[in-house]
Amino acid sequence: DAGVTQSPTHLIKTRGQQVTLRCSPKSGHDTVSWYQQALGQGPQFIFQYYEEEERQRGNFPDRFSGHQFPNYSSELNVNALLLGDSALYLCASSLRRAYNEQFFGPGTRLTVL
């Protein structure tokens, strides 16, 4: 049983560019949440997708957007990159109908130069 997978592993971009990160949830899970973890900090909630719609959103600007596909996989898009967007981006999957354990992927390390 594959766990949560994320791609790419690492990414280097320059300011002003756009980036797309991808996540495949654990088999059987229908909810995907995205978190941003800056160096030395705990992860911060970005948003959550269920039934292909954004259901919850944290305190992040509209430059951060996402999508969920019918197979439950998800994308995180960040436009007009800033130096401060450099972080580890984590994807978590869970079952929507129960407030259960959330499983995390290995993350994507984004560096903005």
Next chain:
Amino acid sequence: KQEVTQIPAALSVPEGENLVLNCSFTDSAIYNLQWFRQDPGKGLTSLLLIQSSQREQTSGRLNASLDKSSGRSTLYIAASQPGDSATYLCAVLYGNNRLAFGKGNQVVVIP
């Protein structure tokens, strides 16, 4: 505001000693609490999940307690080993189905 605090931020212990990591949260209306392990530059590995109705959970050398009324959880790691060196994160799940994390306890076990 749903805040999670972990103290101490960093600690070092000799191999074989027991580790005690503390987590406190301001809003006691939680659904569950998870402890995670994070190695440098890596993702999060779930260690223990405690439902709001439970007082503790155990897995091998790990034991986590939960006191919802006082907003506290403690992770105990018995007989620490160098391989236990990592950052340990506490996360609380609220009714909005999002996890609120602390900043972590960075642990070094000295051989």
